[in-house]
Amino acid sequence: MTDIVTEKRAAPKVSFVSLGCPKALVDSERIVTRLRAEGYELTRKHEGADLVIVNTCGFLDSAQAESLGAIGEALAQNGKVVVTGCMGAEPEKILAQYPQVLAITGPQQYESVLDAVHRAVPPAHDPFLDLVPPEGIKLTPRHYAYLKISEGCNNRCTFCIIPKLRGDLVSRPAADVLREAEKLVAAGVKELLVISQDTSAYGVDLRYAPSAFKDVEVRAKFYDLARELGKLQAWVRLHYVYPYPHVDEVIALMAEGAILPYLDIPFQHASPNVLKRMKRPGSVEKTLGRIEAWRAECPDLTLRSTFIVGFPGETEQDFQMLLDWLDVAQIDRVGCFRYEPVAGADSNALDGAVSRELTDERWHRFMAHQQAISAKRLKRKVGTRQQVIIDAIGPTVAKGRTKGDAPEIDGAVHVASRRPLRVGEIATVKIERADAYDLHGTVIGF
Numbered sequence: 317m318t319d320i321v322t323e324k325r326a327a328p329k330v331s332f333v334s335l336g337c338p339k340a341l342v343d344s345e346r347i348v349t350r351l352r353a354e355g356y357e358l359t360r361k362h363e364g365a366d367l368v369i370v371n372t373c374g375f376l377d378s379a380q381a382e383s384l385g386a387i388g389e390a391l392a393q394n395g396k397v398v399v400t401g402c403m404g405a406e407p408e409k410i411l412a413q414y415p416q417v418l419a420i421t422g423p424q425q426y427e428s429v430l431d432a433v434h435r436a437v438p439p440a441h442d443p444f445l446d447l448v449p450p451e452g453i454k455l456t457p458r459h460y461a462y463l464k465i466s467e468g469c470n471n472r473c474t475f476c477i478i479p480k481l482r483g484d485l486v487s488r489p490a491a492d493v494l495r496e497a498e499k500l501v502a503a504g505v506k507e508l509l510v511i512s513q514d515t516s517a518y519g520v521d522l523r524y525a526p527s528a529f530k531d532v533e534v535r536a537k538f539y540d541l542a543r544e545l546g547k548l549q550a551w552v553r554l555h556y557v558y559p560y561p562h563v564d565e566v567i568a569l570m571a572e573g574a575i576l577p578y579l580d581i582p583f584q585h586a587s588p589n590v591l592k593r594m595k596r597p598g599s600v601e602k603t604l605g606r607i608e609a610w611r612a613e614c615p616d617l618t619l620r621s622t623f624i625v626g627f628p629g630e631t632e633q634d635f636q637m638l639l640d641w642l643d644v645a646q647i648d649r650v651g652c653f654r655y656e657p658v659a660g661a662d663s664n665a666l667d668g669a670v671s672r673e674l675t676d677e678r679w680h681r682f683m684a685h686q687q688a689i690s691a692k693r694l695k696r697k698v699g700t701r702q703q704v705i706i707d708a709i710g711p712t713v714a715k716g717r718t719k720g721d722a723p724e725i726d727g728a729v730h731v732a733s734r735r736p737l738r739v740g741e742i743a744t745v746k747i748e749r750a751d752a753y754d755l756h757g758t759v760i761g762f
């Protein structure tokens with residue numbers, strides 16, 4: 317009697333490190349999806365993996381240092397390393413420190429990453445492992461997903477090197493985005509987080525050309541895309557919206573409940589002097605008027621923004637103007653960065669550098685000032701009923717978010733419930749109290 321032995325090669329294992337912003341995370345998801353489709357297995361540990369891929373971030377010098385640290389760690393623990401992402405646009409910086417990396421590819425160069433992986437560790441074909449869900453592999457929890465609508469940016473903010481790294485704006489046709497969104501929703505995603513470098517510029521490069529989604533022609537336009545996404549029975553949240561006048565149009569969609577009443581607009585500053593040096597739109601008075609009009613049309617609107625303090629040339633008067641502007645604008649959620657020169661950024665050539673100590677001092681003053689505003693805004697929710705999407709289940713309370721909270725960056729709602737909750741479920745919660753960042757409440761309905 318003879319035994320028939322089927323030789324089956326074990327699936328090669330890849331360890332993946334994803335650094336940087338949600339846009340980089342989407343790139344990581346695309347690479348991981350392709351690897352899984354080709355039969356690679358993913359592992360959390362560098363040791364024992366056949367290869368490590370590091371998706372780097374090159375936005376700030378501190379992010380580059382973190383990326384270089386991650387590459388060094390992967391080399392020490394494994395030895396076989398492929399580097400991709402924003403820092404891949406400047407390979408000399410990586411090679412100067414780590415000449416032994418196997419390959420370096422730039423952002424969105426999915427094919428080149430795959431080629432490098434194939435060369436280092438050929439795939440073991442296994443039809444069972446080839447079964448990948450049509451929505452791809454998500455690195456975010458199953459109930460929310462990032463939806464990238466374009467790459468690159470046509471703006472030239474002086475502190476930013478993204479256009480140099482990623483090039484000018486390239487938008488995806490609307491039908492392409494909608495098909496991906498539809499697959500995600502069909503797979504159980506409850507919340508779509510729309511991202512790009514500049515969401516409101518969507519479609520400019522395509523001259524807003526329409527494309528066919530089902531039997532409807534949808535223009536590649538910010539408003540049209542938001543309207544169609546709003547029909548998919550999921551929460552739709554808009555991130556990285558540049559304050560152009562046509563943003564006003566989407567407020568109507570928010571007021572009627574088609575998309576979430578949430579806008580993430582990085583204003584960066586409020587002094588016309590600083591905004592001019594940043595090459596950002598400078599009409600702060602007009603912006604205040606528009607914020608007022610948005611809130612009149614959609615009272616539930618949550619505004620999130622980011623600011624930079626210590627930008628070259630920022631005087632005490634400019635900074636005070638920013639604090640005064642915050643008092644009037646009453647932005648709900650705010651992030652603040654200390655200005656940091658980035659190699660290759662045009663702002664490095666500006667005069668009037670602000671010292672590290674002064675930048676720190678302004679950052680602390682900014683945070684204390686805004687914290688009081690954010691806490692006051694949050695307190696207005698006490699006593700209201702809010703729809704809350706559940707992100708995590710704890711031993712006594714669950715953790716979720718209202719329509720006004722984006723995952724990872726905003727606050728949470730700590731939810732008590734008589735019946736067990738499930739991750740991804742949306743419950744109606746009576747808000748009972750607020751602390752500096754978070755809300756607390758009890759489920760009163762489903």
Ligand code: SF4
Nearest residue numbers: 469471473476478513
């Ligand atoms: S809008 Fe400005 S900060 Fe944002 S990616 Fe474009 S150039 Fe950079």
